[in-house]
Amino acid sequence: MGNFSDLNQDEQALFISLPYRVGVWISNADDIEQTRRDDKREMKALEIVIARLAKAHRKMPFAANIMAAIQQNKNAWQVWENNAAEGVVLGDVQNAILLCHKKLSESQLKQYKHALWQIAIVVAQSYGEQEDPDNEMHVDHFFQWIGSFMSAPSLKKAPENMSAKEKTALKKLRAILKET
Numbered sequence: 178m179g180n181f182s183d184l185n186q187d188e189q190a191l192f193i194s195l196p197y198r199v200g201v202w203i204s205n206a207d208d209i210e211q212t213r214r215d216d217k218r219e220m221k222a223l224e225i226v227i228a229r230l231a232k233a234h235r236k237m238p239f240a241a242n243i244m245a246a247i248q249q250n251k252n253a254w255q256v257w258e259n260n261a262a263e264g265v266v267l268g269d270v271q272n273a274i275l276l277c278h279k280k281l282s283e284s285q286l287k288q289y290k291h292a293l294w295q296i297a298i299v300v301a302q303s304y305g306e307q308e309d310p311d312n313e314m315h316v317d318h319f320f321q322w323i324g325s326f327m328s329a330p331s332l333k334k335a336p337e338n339m340s341a342k343e344k345t346a347l348k349k350l351r352a353i354l355k356e357t
Contacts (some may be wrong), residue, residue, distance in 0.1 A: 179251055192243055194260070195229070195269050197257050200296045203297045223299075240291065263349075270354070274286070301344075301347055333356070
C-alpha cells in the first residue's frame with residue numbers, strides 16, 4: 178500500500194476536501210463581522226498556502242498531490258465551506274489520520290499531518306484580529322512570508338496577532354494530530 182490510488186472514492190474525497198475545510202474552519206474561528214476584511218485575507222492565504230504546498234513535490238510529494246487535487250476541484254470549494262463546522266472537521270481529521278495509518282505509508286501520514294498544520298497556522302496568522310486590529314504591522318510582512326515558507330512555525334512560536342479563539346482552535350487540531 179502507500180498510494181493515493183489505494184483509497185476508494187469516498188476516502189479520496191475526504192483527503193482532498195479536508196485541508197481546505199481545515200482552513201475554512203480556522204478562518205471562521207474568529208471573525209470581524211463589520212468589515213469581513215479578515216475573511217478575505219484568510220481565504221486568500223488559504224489559496225496561497227494550497228498553491229505553495231502543491232509545488233512541494235520534492236519534499237512532500239503526497240501532500241503536493243493532495244493540494245493539486247484541491248486546486249483542480251475549485252468548483253467544490255463552496256460545498257466544502259458548508260461542511261467546515263468544528264465538530265465535522267475535527268471528526269474528519271481523526272478519520273483521515275486513522276485511514277492514513279491503515280492504508281498509507283508513515284511518510285504520507287507525516288506529510289498529510291504537516292500539510293494540515295501548515296494550512297491551519299497560515300490561515301490563523303493571516304489576519305490579526307487581536308493584537309493588530311488595523312493590520313498595519315502584519316500585512317506588510319505576512320504575504321511576503323507566506324510566499325517563501327516551507328515550514329510553518331510551531332504553535333509555541335505563533336505570533337501574538339492570533340486571537341484567543343484561533344489559538345484554541347489550533348490547540349484542538351494539534352491535539353488530534355498528536356494523538357493519532
